Amino acid sequence: MIQDVFIVGATGNIGRTLVKQILVSGDTNPDIHVNPTRIVGVASSANFIYQPRGISHEQAYSFADGQYSQSQAYNGLGHLLSVARAGHKPENSSLVFVDVTALNKPMTDFHLATIQSSPFGIVTANKNPAALSDYGIFQELTKDPNRYDYRCSVMAGAEAVSMLRDLKDINDAPKTIQGCFSGTLGYITSELEKGRKFSEIVKDAKDKGYTEPDPRDDLNGLDVARKLLVLARTAGYEVGIDDIDISPFIPQDYFNGGDVGSFLGSIKQLDAEFKAKMEQAAERGMTFRYVANLDATKEVPKLEVSLKEVPLQSPLGNLKGTSNKIVIISNSYPEENPYSVEAPGAGLRVTAQNIRRDLLYLLKDREIKIK
Amino acid sequence: MIQDVFIVGATGNIGRTLVKQILVSGDTNPDIHVNPTRIVGVASSANFIYQPRGISHEQAYSFADGQYSQSQAYNGLGHLLSVARAGHKPENSSLVFVDVTALNKPMTDFHLATIQSSPFGIVTANKNPAALSDYGIFQELTKDPNRYDYRCSVMAGAEAVSMLRDLKDINDAPKTIQGCFSGTLGYITSELEKGRKFSEIVKDAKDKGYTEPDPRDDLNGLDVARKLLVLARTAGYEVGIDDIDISPFIPQDYFNGGDVGSFLGSIKQLDAEFKAKMEQAAERGMTFRYVANLDATKEVPKLEVSLKEVPLQSPLGNLKGTSNKIVIISNSYPEENPYSVEAPGAGLRVTAQNIRRDLLYLLKDREIKIK
Secondary structure, X not given: OEEEEEEEOOOOHHHHHHHHHHHHOOOOOOOOOOOOEEEEEEEOOOEEEEOXXXXXXXXXXHHHOOOOOOOEEOOOHHHHHXXXXXXXXXXXXXXXXXXXXXXXXHHHHHHHHHHHHOOOEEEEOOOHHHHHOOHHHHHHHHOOOOOEEOHHHOOOOOOHHHHHHHHHHXXXXXXXXXXXXXXXXXXXXXXXXXXXXXXXXXXXXXHOOOOOOOOHHHHOOHHHHHHHHHHHHHOOOOOOHXXXXXXXXXXXXXXXXXXXXXXXXXXXXXXXXXXXXXXXXXXXXXXXXXXXXXXXXXXXOEEEEEEEEEEOOOOOOOOOOOEEEEXXXXXXXXXXXXXEEEEEOXXXXXXXXXXXXXXXXXXXXXXXXXX | OEEEEEEEOXXXXXXXXXXXHXXXXXXXXXXXXXXXXEEEEEEXXXXXXXXXXXXXXXXXXXXXXXXXXXXXXXXXXXXXHHHHHHHOOOOOEEEEEEEOOOOOHHHHHHHHHHHHXXXXXXXXXXOHHHHHOOHHHHHHHXXXXXXXXXXXXXXXXXXXXXXXXXXXXXXXXXXXXXXXXXXXXXXXXXXXXXXXXXXXXHHHHHHOOOOOOOOHHHHOOHHHHHHHXXXXXXXXOOXXXXXXXXXXXXXXXXXXXXXHHHHHHHHHHHHHHHHHHHHHHHHOOXXXXXXXXXXXXXXXXXXXXXXXXXXXXXOXXXXXXOEEEEEEEOOOOOOOOOEEEEEEOOOHHHHHHHHHHHHHHOOOOOOOOOO
């Protein structure tokens, strides 16, 4: 069976990478895939191309690169859903929308409308609908794993979402989840460990494009908190963002206004403190990691994200650089033998690849090509 | 949709654990599961019960415990397939055979017949059909992941099989796979690291039930080689057991006959050598692990299993105790950011649980229960 794909956000960084990966890897080639991919739609924030028999490689490439010559204007995401509903022939293929935007409310409405009033599937790298919607909407979206997959919203390169979903479903929900879900903050703690100055590391990370344009958007811990929320909900815990105790990487005062330049200047005040903290920890065989933690051993699950001292020789302590890690303990994965996976977090390549991986699981008749 | 399950090997250690887990965890309970499990069949090596409307909990329990009072004799695995074919109503449910035997040729024939001439699925913890059959049979069995799953044949607690299958399918086959796939040999290397005597560790491991009844069946490396073979084939490499360079944990001489007692006596000769080896390695920051390795960077993939010196601070070096680990490098998971997962290997509990997990992926209309 052909898998039709409609990429929403195709001109963003991930969208562009995804379009190119699909074409270069031969996903569209029936000689390589029993279930070849057909790109039938691409959309930016205001333009789209939709052709139910597939758009050409050239069209897809040039749209992803921001050349909208053959495209139409559209008016709201509902418009995309209605053209797909009119044009798609479900007897020949399955259609999946891929969301590689960072939209919140309008995208949540779109996901919900797609799941509730169309036969189409959704694969998303956008964590907002799963993290920021009501718990009821989260449940409605994710109840059918054959139609909604969101592996790439947390630790794109790993198995966190599918593992936790399955544990819930076989009644072995995790007792604790611990993890480092930010490549950016992982880079900063790794560099601090080497003895470098905090303010220089942050500036360096910003220059290399590891941080958001404003590094405060990483240092405030919100992104990590949203990822923890997606995982906790996936594991079956009815929680919202307000249930998470969020301690930013640096004191709250540093987030009070000012442009990026003055912020980068102000954090020089923290250099000596970080240096002393790291040195003292190292003497005790410890280090620091920005840790997301779910503890469900009590009646009310406790969720927090914070900069935490951990043993250098522990699963999180031996994590290096920008890699992400998750450690899960449940009845079947006891403390002395937990489940843990370490993988690149959310790079463009690994995210695009794992969107393609999620797409495989939405295939009704998936087959593997025999050589 | 109900998922009907027919457990072949139900009176073995894993089979018994599985039956109890299914009943105790509430897999059969429609209040917990949108897709409840119904045990319709259980078979030992010569007896079976098959009831298309489900067998009672009491019957399942007592059969698993070896009380065959309500069972029938059967004549070959084909008999089980034919009764299921006659009794099963596909419009109401899907049926999956679970293979928790250690059979080779007859089970391979059964798997093949099921896939080729019935609508049923197979979930297996038995690695023989995937490891010891021809490559063509392996491909035939595994081409449809929605009908054949074998996660539990290698590192039951982890994601090795699904990860490699997907990497193949998105054209990012691994360049190298490195792993420790034997909890038994992991235990031995961990204890050697602590300075204990080799012969005492082996005796201790045997007494604790960590090894096969004859520890030579672990130390010869064959089990690890078969696991590597399953993974290599899953990743798309056309290889057989003869393509693997197998170096046993101890020299070949020790496998030449004699009973278990005299074997355990003979390996005392190795104590001093292992002690010296471990100490010398430790001085250089190294340790030993029994490593399975696939190197596909050259035209012909190279496969070997052997006792290898690795840095203590490396992904395999920091593995402790009986846990298993796999490290995968591909184009999208580069050497500095590989994918790695660490989890319990093949304990009864974790194997039974992951058979239940595999069963979820064979559900055509899987849904997650909303509270």
